[in-house]
Structures are given as structure tokens and as C-alpha cells.
Amino acid sequence: MKPAKQTFTLPTRTNANRKVAYVNARLFDPESGLDVKGGLLTKGGVIADLGPRLFNDGTPEDAEVIDCKGHLLTPGLLDIQVHFREPGQEYKETIHTGSKSAAAGGVTTVACMPNTDPVIDDIAVLEFIHQRARKSAYVNVRAYAAISKGRKGEALTEMGLLHEAGAVGFTDDGSVVMNALLMRRALAYSRDFGIPVAQHAEDANLTAGTCMNEGAVSAKLGLPGSPNASEAVIIERDIILTELTGGRYHVLHITTAEGIDAVRRAKKKGLRVTAEAAPHHFCLTDEAVAEYRTFCKMNPPLRAEKDRLAVIEGLSDGTIDAIATDHAPHDEESKRVPMTHAAVGIVGLETMLPLSLMLYHKKQLSLGEVFAAMTYKPADIIQVNAGRLKKGAPADLTLIDLGHEWVLDPEGFMSKSHNSPFEGWKAKGRAIRTVVGGETVYTLS
Amino acid sequence: MGKAAAPKKNWAKKDWIYPHRHLLGIEGLSKQDITRILDLAEGFIEKNRQIDKKYPILKGRTLINLFFENSTRTRMSFELAGKRLGADVINMSVATSSVKKGETLIDTAMTLNAMHPDFITMRHPESGAVHLLSRKVNCSVINAGDGSHEHPTQALLDALTIRRKKGRIEGLTVAICGDILHSRVARSNILLLNAMGAKVRIIAPPTLMPPQPEKLGVKVFNDMRKGLKDCDVVMTLRLKTEYMENSFVPSSREYFHFWGLDEEKMSYAKKDAIILDPGPIIRGLQIDSKLADDIGRSMILDQVEMGVAVRQAVLEILSHTLQTK
Numbered sequence: 069m070k071p072a073k074q075t076f077t078l079p080t081r082t083n084a085n086r087k088v089a090y091v092n093a094r095l096f097d098p099e100s101g102l103d104v105k106g107g108l109l110t111k112g113g114v115i116a117d118l119g120p121r122l123f124n125d126g127t128p129e130d131a132e133v134i135d136c137k138g139h140l141l142t143p144g145l146l147d148i149q150v151h152f153r154e155p156g157q158e159y160k161e162t163i164h165t166g167s168k169s170a171a172a173g174g175v176t177t178v179a180c181m182p183n184t185d186p187v188i189d190d191i192a193v194l195e196f197i198h199q200r201a202r203k204s205a206y207v208n209v210r211a212y213a214a215i216s217k218g219r220k221g222e223a224l225t226e227m228g229l230l231h232e233a234g235a236v237g238f239t240d241d242g243s244v245v246m247n248a249l250l251m252r253r254a255l256a257y258s259r260d261f262g263i264p265v266a267q268h269a270e271d272a273n274l275t276a277g278t279c280m281n282e283g284a285v286s287a288k289l290g291l292p293g294s295p296n297a298s299e300a301v302i303i304e305r306d307i308i309l310t311e312l313t314g315g316r317y318h319v320l321h322i323t324t325a326e327g328i329d330a331v332r333r334a335k336k337k338g339l340r341v342t343a344e345a346a347p348h349h350f351c352l353t354d355e356a357v358a359e360y361r362t363f364c365k366m367n368p369p370l371r372a373e374k375d376r377l378a379v380i381e382g383l384s385d386g387t388i389d390a391i392a393t394d395h396a397p398h399d400e401e402s403k404r405v406p407m408t409h410a411a412v413g414i415v416g417l418e419t420m421l422p423l424s425l426m427l428y429h430k431k432q433l434s435l436g437e438v439f440a441a442m443t444y445k446p447a448d449i450i451q452v453n454a455g456r457l458k459k460g461a462p463a464d465l466t467l468i469d470l471g472h473e474w475v476l477d478p479e480g481f482m483s484k485s486h487n488s489p490f491e492g493w494k495a496k497g498r499a500i501r502t503v504v505g506g507e508t509v510y511t512l513s
Numbered sequence: 514m515g516k517a518a519a520p521k522k523n524w525a526k527k528d529w530i531y532p533h534r535h536l537l538g539i540e541g542l543s544k545q546d547i548t549r550i551l552d553l554a555e556g557f558i559e560k561n562r563q564i565d566k567k568y569p570i571l572k573g574r575t576l577i578n579l580f581f582e583n584s585t586r587t588r589m590s591f592e593l594a595g596k597r598l599g600a601d602v603i604n605m606s607v608a609t610s611s612v613k614k615g616e617t618l619i620d621t622a623m624t625l626n627a628m629h630p631d632f633i634t635m636r637h638p639e640s641g642a643v644h645l646l647s648r649k650v651n652c653s654v655i656n657a658g659d660g661s662h663e664h665p666t667q668a669l670l671d672a673l674t675i676r677r678k679k680g681r682i683e684g685l686t687v688a689i690c691g692d693i694l695h696s697r698v699a700r701s702n703i704l705l706l707n708a709m710g711a712k713v714r715i716i717a718p719p720t721l722m723p724p725q726p727e728k729l730g731v732k733v734f735n736d737m738r739k740g741l742k743d744c745d746v747v748m749t750l751r752l753k754t755e756y757m758e759n760s761f762v763p764s765s766r767e768y769f770h771f772w773g774l775d776e777e778k779m780s781y782a783k784k785d786a787i788i789l790d791p792g793p794i795i796r797g798l799q800i801d802s803k804l805a806d807d808i809g810r811s812m813i814l815d816q817v818e819m820g821v822a823v824r825q826a827v828l829e830i831l832s833h834t835l836q837t838k
Binding site for chain 2 (some may be wrong): 223224225227228229250253256260313
């Protein structure tokens with residue numbers, strides 16, 4: 069197989085009148101169920117028109133024409149949980165390199181987590197992210213703000229001002245909000261903002277000192293494990309608080325059958341609760357840790373097979389709304405240490421699409437379900453105008469060759485870091501063009 | 514109102530007599546009770562503007578002001594009210610009392626009761642403390658603010674201020690904004706304004722709303738602009754800084770940005786809307802300095818003046834009740 073050539077271009081965002089005609093596309097919009105051969109026209113940063121007969125009378129004279137060759141044209145994908153490490157750990161990732169990795173993965177909008185240094189707990193830091201994004205990002209970069217100042221779990225951040233400044237949600241991310249009173253206040257205070265209070269659901273006492281899932285594998289390896297209950301007790305508690313306050317709650321990277329069941333019940337009650345899952349949690353189990361592979365150390369950890377299946381079921385029945393990668397770049401040194409000391413997490417942006425498509429290829433999810441979880445559903449969770457192919461929507465598009473067979477090679481990733489356990493995995497389907505605001509930022513040829 | 518002579522004695526009309534021994538709250542007062550107290554207070558306003566402010570109908574009576582919380586306005590106001598009516602007034606503040614030595618509230622009450630006072634006004638940080646006192650003493654007890662429960666003379670003086678400025682209370686739309694959860698002023702005002710037929714709104718961040726606020730008989734808003742729309746009267750409340758530390762709201766700048774009353778937010782209210790605040794006003798937190806000082810709209814100092822008259826009226830009707838025993 070000849071090596072594919074990847075080309076990247078930073079968007080200029082100054083093309084208000086530029087027209088681009090996408091011809092011979094398989095238009096695919098998960099929200100409306102649209103799946104039809106046709107064309108799509110963008111003007112400046114928005115979708116001007118689309119449909120099966122759009123270019124019956126030819127394309128506009130002043131439009132650039134892109135032949136999609138029958139490939140799948142979807143709304144640009146979203147990954148609503150990434151760590152771009154800027155500011156603070158630019159040696160692991162930056163907004164520039166992280167967004168480049170996103171573009172390569174077909175992702176046009178990301179939501180950064182606030183566990184930077186300094187923490188995104190103040191409008192000045194949030195403005196800094198937005199400013200860096202305007203200058204250096206290939207894709208739309210948005211950010212969560214912290215729930216508590218310094219992510220210390222003590223005092224609320226200026227949630228209202230942060231919301232006005234463009235925060236897409238609130239989370240203390242890797243640090244769970246253990247204080248139920250603070251969680252109550254956060255949910256109540258932000259009730260009318262529309263954006264969620266998101267929780268990395270793990271009881272800090274139950275998980276203290278653990279480095280993997282608690283089960284047969286941890287028993288054999290002699291490693292301290294965290295039980296499923298550590299996730300479920302926090303989710304159950306937060307759902308009760310959501311009911312009390314009328315707030316809006318989102319579970320980050322859900323992993324356990326018990327936790328998923330709690331979300332399912334909450335949704336049935338009509339509570340404003342959503343959840344996301346990461347590809348590694350529906351692709352891998354704790355068996356992958358068997359040879360003390362630190363690349364498989366995640367938080368929350370890889371769980372048992374029944375939990376992996378529960379994640380897939382949750383995606384299938386809509387309990388889990390979105391797929392998000394928890395893209396967590398780490399330098400090699402952070403991983404080349406004993407298991408208990410290794411950094412947690414893996415890079416995910418360039419593997420999200422191929423790993424998610426495996427659910428489609430294995431007939432576990434329909435194509436519509438797979439893409440719903442990466443387009444309009446995550447867009448709705450963080451309340452951004454994205455994830456839809458329709459007139460007037462932002463011209464964020466992903467062109468996907470569903471038949472493209474390739475071998476995942478983390479060393480070739482655009483991310484500054486290459487910590488991924490999926491080296492050598494055979495995948496089918498890949499983004500071949502990524503369009504942000506009407507401008508192509510990435511092509512694969 | 515130009516007459517400097519004796520104020521009208523509306524209570525003396527035989528068709529009405531104040532039906533309680535104490536004034537523990539607005540709860541239990543009828544529209545008529547409230548109207549009569551306001552009418553009586555009306556008469557004291559002009560008298561208080563004269564050189565000779567004495568009207569010694571309480572000669573020989575003893576009033577004890579018992580304050581377990583700091584207060585400027587209310588305590589001074591009760592003291593002046595009592596003195597102008599000729600009563601002997603004693604102020605007892607906790608800082609110098611035997612409460613500091615560990616005496617219980619009931620023991621303090623029994624001790625004071627043994628000195629045969631006619632009135633005790635009490636302020637206490639705990640809701641219900643004034644009710645406890647009232648059950649242990651033989652005199653009339655006036656609630657000068659108990660915890661987050663009631664502050665009836667504040668609501669009465671607010672009502673008098675509104676009535677004098679607007680000519681009525683019934684039918685007016687009144688928005689109470691700020692820390693409703695912890696506010697005794699809000700609770701008393703909601704009761705009084707509802708009894709008088711006003712339309713009451715409360716505006717606060719969700720964290721500073723009491724549970725099931727609609728059950729108080731009010732319209733509930735979290736957004737100032739929506740809540741202030743077409744209001745006749747805007748009441749701002751103080752936000753104690755200790756609540757900031759407990760994360761009810763994140764910071765004073767955020768609170769002022771969303772819930773501080775300023776010119777822009779005030780523009781949503783009616784053009785001739787007036788502003789009341791029980792004080793102390795914290796400029797730049799609950800209210801913009803410019804608005805607080807706008808004598809066309811800000812009633813803050815009128816409220817203080819009405820406070821003395823209302824407390825005189827309350828002492829007078831309670832003394833009348835004592836006399837009838």
C-alpha cells in the first residue's frame with residue numbers, strides 16, 4: 069500500500085464570499101436521516117444549499133468544485149473531550165498540534181478540558197484559549213471551564229461570567245467534585261445556562277491509589293483496582309442532585325454497566341442528563357493491561373467485557389449520547405514507568421473515527437447511530453451550533469472514505485504525543501478531507 | 514398634613530382594635546390591621562419633623578431593646594420612637610450582657626421580665642427566637658428581626674414608603690431582588706404586599722431561592738431583566754459576604770454583573786419606578802452608587818424616616834392593647 073499523503077492548511081476565516089461546490093457526494097446527516105447522493109454548496113462559512121438535484125444545472129461559475137467521488141459527506145465530527153495541554157504542558161500538546169490531530173481525524177470541533185496550568189477557572193484563561201485558537205488552530209476549539217476555583221472542590225468559579233465568555237460546560241475533570249453541597253450549588257446556579265455540569269465520575273476515596281479496574285486481571289497482576297461502584301455511586305448521587313436542582317448534568321467517559329443503567333433510568337424520568345463514552349472503552353477491556361502495558365492505563369480504567377458490551381448497548385439505545393475520546397497526550401517518559409506511576413490516558417483524535425466505525429462494520433450500530441454520536445448529539449450537549457448538514461449551518465464538513473483500509477500507526481500521528489494502545493490495528497474507513505468554516509484544512513491523498 | 518398638633522388616633526375608632534398582644538410578624542395581620550397601623554404612622558411623620566417631637570402617651574412605660582445582632586437603623590429607630598412617646602428606653606446589646614457569660618435566652622427573658630417592662634423589642638440571629646421569648650414574658654414583644662424569618666416593622670415602613678409615593682399598594686407590581694433565601698425582610702414584605710393586594714415578584718440566583726418559592730404566592734425569576742419588566746417598585750436586598758464563601762454565588766463582581774441593580778437593568782422597570790432597600794446598602798454589590806443616590810427614585814432615606822413613625826405607631830397600638838387588659 070503506498071503511503072498516504074496528508075496535507076494541512078490553517079483556515080484563514082476571511083473568505084466570506086468564497087463558494088465551494090461539493091459534487092458527487094453521499095450526503096449523510098444523522099439528525100434528519102438524510103442519506104442521498106447529491107451535492108452541497110458552501111458560501112463563506114456556512115452551508116448555502118444541499119440536495120440530490122442541487123447541481124442538476126451545473127455548479128455556480130464562481131465556485132471551486134470538489135469531486136467527492138461518491139464518498140460519505142457528513143457534518144464535521146465533534147470530540148467534546150480533549151486535552152490540548154495548553155497552557156502549561158506544551159511539551160505534550162498545544163492547541164496547534166492538537167487541532168492538527170483533530171483535522172487529521174476528521175474532527176472539526178473540540179471541547180478542551182480545563183485541567184491546564186493555570187486551570188481554566190477564570191475568564192482571562194478562557195479568553196487566552198480562544199485567542200490561541202484563533203491564531204493557531206486548524207479546527208474550532210472550544211473549552212470547558214472548571215466548576216471550582218483551581219479544581220480544588222471548594223469554591224465555585226464565576227460560572228455566569230465564564231458562560232458569557234463562551235465556556236461550553238463546567239467540569240473539574242480529573243478531580244471529581246466529592247463535595248455534594250458544592251455539586252448541588254453548581255447544578256442549581258447554572259440551571260438556566262443550557263450548558264452542562266460535567267463530572268468525571270469516580271469516588272475519590274474508592275479509587276485512591278488504584279491504577280486499573282478491580283477484577284480478575286487486577287487480582288492476577290497484583291495491582292490495586294478501582295471497583296465499578298466507584299463510578300456508579302457518584303453518578304447516582306449526581307442524578308439525585310440533578311433532580312433536586314433541575315440542573316443539567318453530563319457524565320464524562322462513562323464505563324460501567326451500573327453507571328450506564330443509572331443514566332438510563334434518569335433519562336426515563338425526564339431528567340436533563342447526558343453521557344459520553346470513549347472508543348477505548350468499547351474497544352478494549354482490562355485484559356489489555358495484562359502485560360503491564362502502561363499505554364492501557366486510563367482513568368476511568370478499561371473495564372470488564374460485560375461493561376464493554378454495556379457501553380455498546382448504551383450507544384445503541386441512546387443512553388450514551390456521544391462518543392468522545394478523552395484525547396490525553398503524554399510524552400514517552402510519563403508512560404515508561406511502573407504501572408502505578410504511569411500517566412493516565414491515550415491520544416484519541418486520530419483513532420476516534422476508525423474505532424467507532426468498527427461498531428458499524430461489526431453491525432453493532434447503524435451508520436446513523438455511529439455518526440449521531442459524533443455530530444449533532446455532542447453538539448447539543450455543549451450547546452454549540454454544529455453537527456448538522458443543513459442550510460445556514462456552519463460549513464464544517466468531513467469527507468470519509470468508508471472503504472479505506474489502513475493500519476493504525478501512532479508514530480505517524482499529528483499529535484505531539486504518540487501514546488496509543490492501538491498500534492497495528494487494522495481499520496476500515498478514514499477521513500480524507502476536513503472542512504472548517506468552508507475551508508479545507510486537511511486532505512488525504 | 515401641615516398640622517403639628519396631636520396625630521390622628523385612628524386606632525381609637527371603636528370599629529378596630531389591634532388583635533394581638535405582640536407584633537411577631539406580618540403573618541396573622543389582616544389588610545385592615547396593616548392599613549390602620551400605616552394610617553396611624555402617617556400622623557407621626559409630620560410631628561417628627563417639628564422642633565418639639567415629644568408626644569408622651571407612653572409616659573411611665575418601659576421599653577427594652579434587646580439586640581443579639583448588630584443594628585444601626587432598627588435599634589436607633591425603636592429607641593427614638595420610644596423616647597418621643599415618653600417611654601423609658603433601655604438598650605441592651607449582647608456584647609455587654611450576661612448572654613456573653615453563657616446565660617440562656619429564656620433566663621435572660623425571665624430576668625428582664627422581672628423588671629416589669631411594657632415592651633421588649635428583640636432582634637436575634639435565629640428564626641423563631643422572638644416567639645420563644647414572647648411565650649416567657651408578660652409584656653408586649655416586638656420582633657425586630659429573627660433569623661431568616663420575619664422583620665415586620667421593616668415591611669410596614671416599606672409599605673408606608675410605597676403608599677406615600679405611589680398613593681396605593683394594591684395592584685402595584687413589586688420586585689424583591691437578591692438573597693431571598695436568607696432574607697427576613699423579603700418574607701415579611703411578601704406577606705404584607707400579598708395581604709394588601711400587590712403583585713409580588715422575587716428575583717434571585719437559583720442558589721439564593723427558598724425551596725418551592727411559588728408557594729409563597731409570588732412570581733419567580735432568576736433573570737433581573739425579565740423580573741424587573743414593568744415593575745412599579747424594586748426592592749434590593751443585601752447579600753452577606755459570608756454567603757459568597759459558601760458558594761451560594763461565586764464572587765461579588767459576578768453577583769453585581771447579573772443581580773446588582775444598575776441603570777441598565779432598572780430601565781426594564783416602569784419609568785416612574787421607585788427603589789427601596791432596607792440597608793445597609795453595599796454600593797457596587799446589590800445596587801449601583803448612582804441609583805442609590807438618585808433622590809427621584811431611591812427611597813432609601815425616606816424608608817429610614819418612615820421607620821421611626823411606623824415604630825411609634827406600633828408602640829402606640831400595643832400600649833392600647835395593654836391598657837385594655
